[in-house]
Amino acid sequence: MTPEQWSAFLEVHKDLPREGPGAPEDVHWALGRIGMSGAVDVFDAGCATGGDTVTLAQALPEARIRAVDTTEPFVAHAQARLAPFGDRVRVELGSMAEPGGTYDLIWCAGALYFLGVTEGLTLWRDALKPGGHVAFSEPVALGPLSTDATAFWEEYPQITDLAGIEARVSAAGYRVLDHRMIVGAPWLAYYDPMQARIDHLHTINTDPAVTEAMGACQREIDLWHAAKDEIAYALLIVAPE
Template sequence: MYTVGKMAKRYGLSRSTLLYYDYIGLLRPIQHAKNKYRQYSDEDAEKLDKICAYREAGLSLKNIAQLLNSKNKSELATVLEQRLDELSEEMITLQNQQQIVVDLLNKSDLPDTCAMNKDTWKTIFQEAGISTKEMRRWHVDFERISPDKHARFLRFLNIPEEEIGIIRAWSSAPQKILKLKKASEDFMTSFFHIYENVDRKGPGDYQSTQRAFKLCKNLPDNPSIIDIGCGNGRNAIDLAALNNANIIAVDIYEPYLQEVQRNAKTAGLSDRIITQKADMADLCYHKESFDLIWSEGAAYIMGFDVALKYWKSFLKPNGYIAISEAVWLKQDIPEELLSFWTEAYPMMRDSKENIKAIKKEGYKILGNFTIPQCDWDSFYDSLETHINNLATQYTKGTDGHMIIELTRREIELYRKHKGYYGYEFYIMQNI
């Protein structure tokens, strides 16, 4: 008999993986001991051996369960043949990448690296006989095979960081999302429009804002504060209630800024909250302008790591940044949830990785905490009501309709798998 720990060690798996297999019914121990600990038999070990072999072949847990429960020997051959077809397609992808590189190298008039930019690169592709569709496919394959190198390559072309984030997002997504994001400006306009007049654009509350603000100790009496990706200004209003500073509220979408102005007027703060339309990845301020940079649930648009690096230049020495970011809170994420968020936000990771990124940029981490789950419940309840009221305004096949359907799916998966992801607030200091 094997305990969970011994079974995990034997097969090089984590204990939580075995517990998850038990939870989904893929591998349930033959018996439990009187003390309730799981005990695995030799038969269980043989079954796990098959599971590991199938996983190494790249089969999904769903397919593995199907094979283990099947008495039809031909079913294994069918599933393996399907996997072989998938591998063949991946090999073709690599061969296509290889051929494109060969075609580019065969060009005798490649420009010097100092002259390289996005337009030059597109011209090279066109002159090499590579279509726009093939170029898009090249980006998708590059991102999937080597995301870090793809990001470095895009920076080599001097593409703005926000645009790099958009390119990498649709490069990481399947065809359904690619079609949705093929015209990113139209997509973002539809996205912003759907979120107009939502009370909060994302999960959060006054208590979380207050908790994060209190970790920014030793701020001057009248600090310079900017709220980046301010939405309708709820966070800026909360910040104004916590100190006497004037706050610059920045967003790229004009209707949101109009909401900020209305909300600030209602709160009696029109003279202290200044709105400005600006791109968070192309700010016009002088270096070292702010004592505190605030951003709740917005940094993902340009990428958490990129935001840390770029915004730091606008921070005064010993100044603070407070950011909330979507993170995985558990391991062994259900496959349908992982699949959805791999499409929606492929760069989401756990908090430990975000803290590594914070320290890598030279910040001192002052604290971090998870926003309460009740804030997500409240946000999704409100958002669901809002999109249901909007649904009739968008015909099937439009960006708006697809965004609403994706949002409904997001809410459905959250309720089905509560606690697997959330917002983590990070408070750091420029040292």
């Protein structure tokens, strides 16, 4: 992306409550499945605007949480949202490749593919406390992809099925504790606010670069609606062997 395209992308994406599919229930499921409570340390890797960071902070009232993202406007938004939780929740501009501590849980919704599943998990091994877990969500093919679903994932050629993700986990020396699929409503938590933002921009925007970014986002939303039953993220809970 050129700087102009990136700025136009942010014009559409800024201030969205989340930057990928997911719901508070996904966080609660993972915490329950791990049995996590008390004064634990949590790293939210690629937190964007902090949608899941808020849920983590609410669900774990004694936890110390560090959340990072490399996109400055997202971090500023997340910092404002997380301010009511005080010093125990830190949101910083930074890379998830540098966790900066050790954690009981590394939460990573829809961002691990920036590092690569095997590469990221390998990197995070030293950032996990004994008994620690990583919970991450990753695009997954539920079966053979239709034309619309293939077009939806065209910028993610490394898409694979659940067994393919598990093989990437295994290659990092981790085991899968459990998984669940994110399909349907949690995608609307991402796309409904984006659609509202596009609809609003149609009434005020005059910048051709933003018009192009709006068109690309609208195409993504339309393709999702056309193939929503076969477009999924897998949320996996994993731990070092």
